Amino acid sequence: MDSFEFNKIAGAVLGVLLLVMGTGLVAEGIFSGPKVKVEGYELPAGQAATAAPATEAKAVETPIAERLKVADAKRGEAGVKACQACHNFEKGAAAKVGPALYGVxxxxxxxxxGFNYSAGFKEHNAKGEKWDYASLDAFITNPKAYIAGTAMGYAGLADGAKRADIVAYLRTLSESPAPLP
Ligand code: HEC
Structure with missing residues (x-):
């Protein structure tokens, strides 16, 4: 093969290569749409994350009447250790930081x-409201949520079974304990 023939072949090969590259570029120009930044759909992650605990928090707790059926006043007596820093439980005992709780x-x-209650407590007192199992249970769960501005510096007890034990113990602090619900 002479050089002229070689040049023809080489030229043809080059031409084909250029054509292929050229069509590639043109095709890309025609078919490529706007660049997609992230593949797939963006999930509303924020909403999903907040929705879950909300439903958990709404989980209905067994009513105190039911919990009292399996509550134990002895366990409750041990459970009020944290309260004893501020409360006396014996009959005729004086107030400490908080009022005496015998017969509550x-x-x-x-x-x-003689005990100087907070304004929130005085309001409830003025309405003549009495402590019953449900209100005691609710108050111990979260004192500040139950009586706004209460002076009781206790964060609350989330465990419903332990609260029922304490309420069962408070019930025994009486000459004639109130009937169980
Ligand atoms: C840091 C001190 C403190 C602790 C701990 C504490 N209390 Fe109190 N408690 C108080 C004070 C002070 C009051 C009066 C609140 C007011 O006037 O707002 C009170 C009020 C009460 C009352 C209302 C009594 C009434 O005469 O109406 C009950 C019931 C009660 N506490 C139960 C408990 C129980 C049960 C616990 C333990 C689980 C507890 N407290 C832990 C300080 C405390």
Whole structure:
């Protein structure tokens, strides 16, 4: 093969290569749409994350009447250790940081003679509201949520079974304990 023939072949090969590259570029220009930044759909992650705990928090708790059926006053007596820093539980005992709690079931809220209750407690007292199993249970769960501005510096007890034990113990602090619900 002479050089002229070689050049023809080489030229043809080059031409084909250029053509292929050229069509490639043109095709890309025609078919490529806007660049997709992230593949797939963006999930509303924020919403999903907040929705889950909300439904958990709404989980209905067994009513105190049911929990009292399996509650134990002895366990409750041990459970009030944290309360004893501020409360006396014996009959005729004086107030500490908080009012004495003997006979608190069915007692009018904020009614221990001589104790200077917070404004929130005085409000409930003025309405003549009494402590019953449900209100005691709710108050111990979260004192500040139950009586706004209460002076009781106790964060609350989330464990419903432990609260029922404490309420069962408070019930026994009486000459004639109130009937169980
Ligand atoms: C840091 C001190 C403190 C602790 C701990 C504490 N309390 Fe109190 N408690 C108080 C004070 C102070 C009051 C009066 C609140 C007011 O006037 O707002 C009170 C009020 C009460 C009352 C209302 C009594 C009434 O005369 O109306 C009950 C019931 C009660 N506490 C139960 C408990 C129980 C049960 C615990 C333990 C689980 C507990 N407290 C832990 C300080 C405390």
């Amino acid at each position: 079931v069915n007692r009018t809220m904020g009614s221990m003679a």
